Amino acid sequence: MRRAGWVAAGAAVVLAAVGGVTVALADGPVASAPAAKSKVPTDGSADAGFARDMAVHHQQAVEMSFVIRDRTDDPGIRRLAYDIANTQANQRGMLLGWLDLWGLPYASSDAPMAWMKHGGDGGHSGHQVKDGALMPGMATKTEMARLAKANGKQAEILFLQLMTDHHKGGVTMAQGCVDQCSVGTERKLAQGMVDAQESELKLMADLLKERDAKPR
Structure with missing residues:
Protein backbone atom coordinates (compact mmCIF):
# COMPACT_ATOMS: atom_id res chain seq x y z
CA MET A 1 0.00 0.00 0.00
CA ARG A 2 2.86 2.39 0.76
CA ARG A 3 4.39 1.84 -2.68
CA ALA A 4 1.02 2.37 -4.35
CA GLY A 5 0.58 5.62 -2.44
CA TRP A 6 3.92 7.00 -3.63
CA VAL A 7 3.15 6.01 -7.24
CA ALA A 8 -0.28 7.64 -7.11
CA ALA A 9 1.25 10.79 -5.70
CA GLY A 10 3.73 10.83 -8.56
CA ALA A 11 0.88 10.80 -11.07
CA ALA A 12 -0.74 13.74 -9.32
CA VAL A 13 2.55 15.63 -9.46
CA VAL A 14 2.64 15.32 -13.25
CA LEU A 15 -0.83 16.86 -13.54
CA ALA A 16 0.12 19.70 -11.22
CA ALA A 17 3.25 20.39 -13.24
CA VAL A 18 1.23 20.83 -16.42
CA GLY A 19 -0.77 23.60 -14.77
CA GLY A 20 2.40 25.29 -13.57
CA VAL A 21 3.88 25.30 -17.05
CA THR A 22 0.82 27.13 -18.41
CA VAL A 23 1.23 29.81 -15.74
CA ALA A 24 4.76 30.49 -16.99
CA LEU A 25 3.33 31.72 -20.27
CA ALA A 26 0.76 33.96 -18.62
CA ASP A 27 2.99 35.52 -15.96
CA GLY A 28 6.52 35.73 -17.37
CA PRO A 29 8.00 37.83 -20.15
CA VAL A 30 6.65 35.29 -22.62
CA ALA A 31 3.23 36.95 -22.17
CA SER A 32 0.88 37.78 -25.01
CA ALA A 33 2.27 40.48 -27.30
CA PRO A 34 3.08 40.57 -31.01
CA ALA A 35 6.81 40.56 -30.27
CA ALA A 36 6.61 38.03 -27.41
CA LYS A 37 8.63 35.46 -29.31
CA SER A 38 11.71 37.68 -29.09
CA LYS A 39 11.39 37.68 -25.30
CA VAL A 40 11.58 33.90 -24.93
CA PRO A 41 14.72 33.04 -22.93
CA THR A 42 17.70 32.19 -25.08
CA ASP A 43 19.64 28.93 -24.92
CA GLY A 44 22.46 30.53 -22.94
CA SER A 45 20.27 32.49 -20.53
CA ALA A 46 20.16 32.06 -16.77
CA ASP A 47 16.50 31.03 -17.15
CA ALA A 48 17.38 28.10 -19.39
CA GLY A 49 20.52 27.16 -17.46
CA PHE A 50 18.71 27.12 -14.14
CA ALA A 51 15.81 25.07 -15.57
CA ARG A 52 18.21 22.46 -16.95
CA ASP A 53 20.52 22.24 -13.96
CA MET A 54 17.84 22.31 -11.29
CA ALA A 55 15.90 19.59 -13.11
CA VAL A 56 18.97 17.35 -12.82
CA HIS A 57 19.58 18.42 -9.22
CA HIS A 58 15.96 17.68 -8.28
CA GLN A 59 16.06 14.28 -9.95
CA GLN A 60 18.75 13.10 -7.55
CA ALA A 61 16.78 14.35 -4.55
CA VAL A 62 13.77 12.36 -5.73
CA GLU A 63 15.98 9.30 -6.21
CA MET A 64 17.47 9.61 -2.70
CA SER A 65 13.98 9.97 -1.25
CA PHE A 66 12.82 6.75 -2.87
CA VAL A 67 15.96 4.95 -1.69
CA ILE A 68 15.49 5.91 1.98
CA ARG A 69 11.83 4.92 1.79
CA ASP A 70 12.97 1.30 1.46
CA ARG A 71 15.81 1.55 4.00
CA THR A 72 13.90 2.74 7.09
CA ASP A 73 10.56 2.40 8.84
CA ASP A 74 10.92 5.67 10.77
CA PRO A 75 7.74 7.70 10.11
CA GLY A 76 9.46 11.08 10.41
CA ILE A 77 12.13 10.22 7.86
CA ARG A 78 9.63 8.63 5.51
CA ARG A 79 7.34 11.66 5.75
CA LEU A 80 10.23 14.02 4.96
CA ALA A 81 11.30 11.86 2.03
CA TYR A 82 7.71 11.73 0.74
CA ASP A 83 7.43 15.53 0.88
CA ILE A 84 10.76 16.04 -0.90
CA ALA A 85 9.92 13.51 -3.62
CA ASN A 86 6.52 15.06 -4.30
CA THR A 87 7.66 18.68 -4.22
CA GLN A 88 10.78 18.26 -6.29
CA ALA A 89 9.21 15.95 -8.88
CA ASN A 90 6.48 18.58 -9.35
CA GLN A 91 9.00 21.38 -9.71
CA ARG A 92 11.14 19.32 -12.08
CA GLY A 93 8.13 18.81 -14.34
CA MET A 94 7.56 22.57 -14.43
CA LEU A 95 11.19 23.31 -15.26
CA LEU A 96 11.28 20.83 -18.14
CA GLY A 97 7.88 22.03 -19.33
CA TRP A 98 9.17 25.60 -19.57
CA LEU A 99 12.11 24.42 -21.68
CA ASP A 100 9.61 22.74 -24.00
CA LEU A 101 7.53 25.92 -24.27
CA TRP A 102 10.63 27.99 -24.95
CA GLY A 103 11.67 25.57 -27.69
CA LEU A 104 14.95 24.77 -25.92
CA PRO A 105 16.63 21.37 -25.43
CA TYR A 106 16.87 19.69 -22.03
CA ALA A 107 20.65 19.36 -22.40
CA SER A 108 23.26 21.93 -23.35
CA SER A 109 26.88 21.92 -24.44
CA ASP A 110 27.58 24.40 -21.64
CA ALA A 111 29.14 23.01 -18.49
CA PRO A 112 26.82 22.61 -15.49
CA MET A 113 26.40 25.88 -13.58
CA ALA A 114 27.96 27.95 -16.41
CA TRP A 115 24.96 30.30 -16.13
CA MET A 116 25.83 31.27 -12.55
CA LYS A 117 27.65 34.56 -12.03
CA HIS A 118 30.01 35.78 -9.32
CA GLY A 119 31.19 32.28 -8.38
CA GLY A 120 28.01 31.58 -6.45
CA ASP A 121 28.10 27.91 -7.36
CA GLY A 122 30.70 27.01 -4.80
CA GLY A 123 33.45 26.66 -7.37
CA HIS A 124 31.71 24.09 -9.56
CA SER A 125 31.05 26.35 -12.56
CA GLY A 126 32.77 25.36 -15.75
CA HIS A 127 33.83 21.85 -14.79
CA GLN A 128 32.56 18.52 -13.56
CA VAL A 129 33.59 17.52 -10.08
CA LYS A 130 34.85 14.02 -9.36
CA ASP A 131 32.84 10.84 -9.00
CA GLY A 132 29.77 11.98 -10.92
CA ALA A 133 28.65 14.92 -8.74
CA LEU A 134 27.76 17.53 -11.35
CA MET A 135 26.58 20.43 -9.23
CA PRO A 136 26.74 21.95 -5.73
CA GLY A 137 25.55 19.58 -3.04
CA LEU A 162 23.44 13.89 1.99
CA MET A 163 20.13 15.73 1.69
CA THR A 164 21.45 18.56 3.85
CA ASP A 165 24.36 19.03 1.44
CA HIS A 166 21.92 18.69 -1.47
CA HIS A 167 19.58 21.36 -0.10
CA LYS A 168 22.44 23.77 0.60
CA GLY A 169 23.54 23.44 -3.01
CA GLY A 170 19.95 23.78 -4.18
CA VAL A 171 19.47 26.98 -2.20
CA THR A 172 22.60 28.45 -3.80
CA MET A 173 21.31 27.60 -7.27
CA ALA A 174 17.79 28.84 -6.62
CA GLN A 175 19.08 32.12 -5.20
CA GLY A 176 21.14 32.46 -8.37
CA CYS A 177 17.93 32.30 -10.39
CA VAL A 178 16.19 34.78 -8.10
CA ASP A 179 19.05 37.19 -8.80
CA GLN A 180 19.56 36.48 -12.51
CA CYS A 181 16.50 34.95 -14.19
CA SER A 182 14.24 37.17 -16.30
CA VAL A 183 10.99 35.15 -16.25
CA GLY A 184 8.91 36.31 -13.29
CA THR A 185 7.23 32.95 -12.71
CA GLU A 186 10.56 31.16 -12.70
CA ARG A 187 12.01 33.62 -10.19
CA LYS A 188 8.95 33.11 -8.00
CA LEU A 189 9.41 29.33 -8.14
CA ALA A 190 13.10 29.72 -7.30
CA GLN A 191 12.30 31.90 -4.28
CA GLY A 192 9.84 29.26 -3.12
CA MET A 193 12.63 26.68 -3.37
CA VAL A 194 14.90 28.85 -1.23
CA ASP A 195 12.25 29.30 1.46
CA ALA A 196 11.13 25.66 1.55
CA GLN A 197 14.59 24.13 1.50
CA GLU A 198 15.91 26.45 4.20
CA SER A 199 12.99 25.33 6.37
CA GLU A 200 13.77 21.67 5.65
CA LEU A 201 17.42 22.27 6.50
CA LYS A 202 16.36 23.26 10.02
CA LEU A 203 14.18 20.16 10.28
CA MET A 204 16.98 17.89 9.11
CA ALA A 205 19.38 19.43 11.63
CA ASP A 206 16.90 18.54 14.38
CA LEU A 207 16.46 15.00 13.04
CA LEU A 208 20.23 14.52 12.98
CA LYS A 209 20.52 15.81 16.55
CA GLU A 210 17.92 13.27 17.65
CA ARG A 211 20.26 10.60 16.26
CA ASP A 212 23.36 12.01 17.95
CA ALA A 213 24.70 13.14 14.58
CA LYS A 214 25.21 16.42 12.75
CA PRO A 215 25.62 17.73 9.19
CA ARG A 216 28.94 16.96 7.55
Whole structure:
Protein backbone atom coordinates (compact mmCIF):
# COMPACT_ATOMS: atom_id res chain seq x y z
CA MET A 1 0.00 0.00 0.00
CA ARG A 2 2.86 2.39 0.76
CA ARG A 3 4.39 1.84 -2.68
CA ALA A 4 1.02 2.37 -4.35
CA GLY A 5 0.58 5.62 -2.44
CA TRP A 6 3.92 7.00 -3.63
CA VAL A 7 3.15 6.01 -7.24
CA ALA A 8 -0.28 7.64 -7.11
CA ALA A 9 1.25 10.79 -5.70
CA GLY A 10 3.73 10.83 -8.56
CA ALA A 11 0.88 10.80 -11.07
CA ALA A 12 -0.74 13.74 -9.32
CA VAL A 13 2.55 15.63 -9.46
CA VAL A 14 2.64 15.32 -13.25
CA LEU A 15 -0.83 16.86 -13.54
CA ALA A 16 0.12 19.70 -11.22
CA ALA A 17 3.25 20.39 -13.24
CA VAL A 18 1.23 20.83 -16.42
CA GLY A 19 -0.77 23.60 -14.77
CA GLY A 20 2.40 25.29 -13.57
CA VAL A 21 3.88 25.30 -17.05
CA THR A 22 0.82 27.13 -18.41
CA VAL A 23 1.23 29.81 -15.74
CA ALA A 24 4.76 30.49 -16.99
CA LEU A 25 3.33 31.72 -20.27
CA ALA A 26 0.76 33.96 -18.62
CA ASP A 27 2.99 35.52 -15.96
CA GLY A 28 6.52 35.73 -17.37
CA PRO A 29 8.00 37.83 -20.15
CA VAL A 30 6.65 35.29 -22.62
CA ALA A 31 3.23 36.95 -22.17
CA SER A 32 0.88 37.78 -25.01
CA ALA A 33 2.27 40.48 -27.30
CA PRO A 34 3.08 40.57 -31.01
CA ALA A 35 6.81 40.56 -30.27
CA ALA A 36 6.61 38.03 -27.41
CA LYS A 37 8.63 35.46 -29.31
CA SER A 38 11.71 37.68 -29.09
CA LYS A 39 11.39 37.68 -25.30
CA VAL A 40 11.58 33.90 -24.93
CA PRO A 41 14.72 33.04 -22.93
CA THR A 42 17.70 32.19 -25.08
CA ASP A 43 19.64 28.93 -24.92
CA GLY A 44 22.46 30.53 -22.94
CA SER A 45 20.27 32.49 -20.53
CA ALA A 46 20.16 32.06 -16.77
CA ASP A 47 16.50 31.03 -17.15
CA ALA A 48 17.38 28.10 -19.39
CA GLY A 49 20.52 27.16 -17.46
CA PHE A 50 18.71 27.12 -14.14
CA ALA A 51 15.81 25.07 -15.57
CA ARG A 52 18.21 22.46 -16.95
CA ASP A 53 20.52 22.24 -13.96
CA MET A 54 17.84 22.31 -11.29
CA ALA A 55 15.90 19.59 -13.11
CA VAL A 56 18.97 17.35 -12.82
CA HIS A 57 19.58 18.42 -9.22
CA HIS A 58 15.96 17.68 -8.28
CA GLN A 59 16.06 14.28 -9.95
CA GLN A 60 18.75 13.10 -7.55
CA ALA A 61 16.78 14.35 -4.55
CA VAL A 62 13.77 12.36 -5.73
CA GLU A 63 15.98 9.30 -6.21
CA MET A 64 17.47 9.61 -2.70
CA SER A 65 13.98 9.97 -1.25
CA PHE A 66 12.82 6.75 -2.87
CA VAL A 67 15.96 4.95 -1.69
CA ILE A 68 15.49 5.91 1.98
CA ARG A 69 11.83 4.92 1.79
CA ASP A 70 12.97 1.30 1.46
CA ARG A 71 15.81 1.55 4.00
CA THR A 72 13.90 2.74 7.09
CA ASP A 73 10.56 2.40 8.84
CA ASP A 74 10.92 5.67 10.77
CA PRO A 75 7.74 7.70 10.11
CA GLY A 76 9.46 11.08 10.41
CA ILE A 77 12.13 10.22 7.86
CA ARG A 78 9.63 8.63 5.51
CA ARG A 79 7.34 11.66 5.75
CA LEU A 80 10.23 14.02 4.96
CA ALA A 81 11.30 11.86 2.03
CA TYR A 82 7.71 11.73 0.74
CA ASP A 83 7.43 15.53 0.88
CA ILE A 84 10.76 16.04 -0.90
CA ALA A 85 9.92 13.51 -3.62
CA ASN A 86 6.52 15.06 -4.30
CA THR A 87 7.66 18.68 -4.22
CA GLN A 88 10.78 18.26 -6.29
CA ALA A 89 9.21 15.95 -8.88
CA ASN A 90 6.48 18.58 -9.35
CA GLN A 91 9.00 21.38 -9.71
CA ARG A 92 11.14 19.32 -12.08
CA GLY A 93 8.13 18.81 -14.34
CA MET A 94 7.56 22.57 -14.43
CA LEU A 95 11.19 23.31 -15.26
CA LEU A 96 11.28 20.83 -18.14
CA GLY A 97 7.88 22.03 -19.33
CA TRP A 98 9.17 25.60 -19.57
CA LEU A 99 12.11 24.42 -21.68
CA ASP A 100 9.61 22.74 -24.00
CA LEU A 101 7.53 25.92 -24.27
CA TRP A 102 10.63 27.99 -24.95
CA GLY A 103 11.67 25.57 -27.69
CA LEU A 104 14.95 24.77 -25.92
CA PRO A 105 16.63 21.37 -25.43
CA TYR A 106 16.87 19.69 -22.03
CA ALA A 107 20.65 19.36 -22.40
CA SER A 108 23.26 21.93 -23.35
CA SER A 109 26.88 21.92 -24.44
CA ASP A 110 27.58 24.40 -21.64
CA ALA A 111 29.14 23.01 -18.49
CA PRO A 112 26.82 22.61 -15.49
CA MET A 113 26.40 25.88 -13.58
CA ALA A 114 27.96 27.95 -16.41
CA TRP A 115 24.96 30.30 -16.13
CA MET A 116 25.83 31.27 -12.55
CA LYS A 117 27.65 34.56 -12.03
CA HIS A 118 30.01 35.78 -9.32
CA GLY A 119 31.19 32.28 -8.38
CA GLY A 120 28.01 31.58 -6.45
CA ASP A 121 28.10 27.91 -7.36
CA GLY A 122 30.70 27.01 -4.80
CA GLY A 123 33.45 26.66 -7.37
CA HIS A 124 31.71 24.09 -9.56
CA SER A 125 31.05 26.35 -12.56
CA GLY A 126 32.77 25.36 -15.75
CA HIS A 127 33.83 21.85 -14.79
CA GLN A 128 32.56 18.52 -13.56
CA VAL A 129 33.59 17.52 -10.08
CA LYS A 130 34.85 14.02 -9.36
CA ASP A 131 32.84 10.84 -9.00
CA GLY A 132 29.77 11.98 -10.92
CA ALA A 133 28.65 14.92 -8.74
CA LEU A 134 27.76 17.53 -11.35
CA MET A 135 26.58 20.43 -9.23
CA PRO A 136 26.74 21.95 -5.73
CA GLY A 137 25.55 19.58 -3.04
CA MET A 138 24.92 16.61 -5.30
CA ALA A 139 25.90 13.23 -3.89
CA THR A 140 28.61 11.27 -5.65
CA LYS A 141 28.07 7.84 -7.16
CA THR A 142 29.94 6.32 -4.22
CA GLU A 143 27.70 8.08 -1.71
CA MET A 144 24.55 6.99 -3.54
CA ALA A 145 25.82 3.41 -3.48
CA ARG A 146 26.47 3.66 0.27
CA LEU A 147 22.94 4.92 0.87
CA ALA A 148 21.48 2.06 -1.15
CA LYS A 149 23.27 -0.47 1.08
CA ALA A 150 22.64 1.15 4.47
CA ASN A 151 19.76 0.29 6.79
CA GLY A 152 17.96 1.73 9.80
CA LYS A 153 19.65 4.48 11.79
CA GLN A 154 22.78 4.35 9.63
CA ALA A 155 20.69 4.93 6.49
CA GLU A 156 18.71 7.72 8.18
CA ILE A 157 21.83 9.63 9.21
CA LEU A 158 23.47 9.26 5.80
CA PHE A 159 20.27 10.34 4.04
CA LEU A 160 19.93 13.42 6.26
CA GLN A 161 23.58 14.37 5.75
CA LEU A 162 23.44 13.89 1.99
CA MET A 163 20.13 15.73 1.69
CA THR A 164 21.45 18.56 3.85
CA ASP A 165 24.36 19.03 1.44
CA HIS A 166 21.92 18.69 -1.47
CA HIS A 167 19.58 21.36 -0.10
CA LYS A 168 22.44 23.77 0.60
CA GLY A 169 23.54 23.44 -3.01
CA GLY A 170 19.95 23.78 -4.18
CA VAL A 171 19.47 26.98 -2.20
CA THR A 172 22.60 28.45 -3.80
CA MET A 173 21.31 27.60 -7.27
CA ALA A 174 17.79 28.84 -6.62
CA GLN A 175 19.08 32.12 -5.20
CA GLY A 176 21.14 32.46 -8.37
CA CYS A 177 17.93 32.30 -10.39
CA VAL A 178 16.19 34.78 -8.10
CA ASP A 179 19.05 37.19 -8.80
CA GLN A 180 19.56 36.48 -12.51
CA CYS A 181 16.50 34.95 -14.19
CA SER A 182 14.24 37.17 -16.30
CA VAL A 183 10.99 35.15 -16.25
CA GLY A 184 8.91 36.31 -13.29
CA THR A 185 7.23 32.95 -12.71
CA GLU A 186 10.56 31.16 -12.70
CA ARG A 187 12.01 33.62 -10.19
CA LYS A 188 8.95 33.11 -8.00
CA LEU A 189 9.41 29.33 -8.14
CA ALA A 190 13.10 29.72 -7.30
CA GLN A 191 12.30 31.90 -4.28
CA GLY A 192 9.84 29.26 -3.12
CA MET A 193 12.63 26.68 -3.37
CA VAL A 194 14.90 28.85 -1.23
CA ASP A 195 12.25 29.30 1.46
CA ALA A 196 11.13 25.66 1.55
CA GLN A 197 14.59 24.13 1.50
CA GLU A 198 15.91 26.45 4.20
CA SER A 199 12.99 25.33 6.37
CA GLU A 200 13.77 21.67 5.65
CA LEU A 201 17.42 22.27 6.50
CA LYS A 202 16.36 23.26 10.02
CA LEU A 203 14.18 20.16 10.28
CA MET A 204 16.98 17.89 9.11
CA ALA A 205 19.38 19.43 11.63
CA ASP A 206 16.90 18.54 14.38
CA LEU A 207 16.46 15.00 13.04
CA LEU A 208 20.23 14.52 12.98
CA LYS A 209 20.52 15.81 16.55
CA GLU A 210 17.92 13.27 17.65
CA ARG A 211 20.26 10.60 16.26
CA ASP A 212 23.36 12.01 17.95
CA ALA A 213 24.70 13.14 14.58
CA LYS A 214 25.21 16.42 12.75
CA PRO A 215 25.62 17.73 9.19
CA ARG A 216 28.94 16.96 7.55
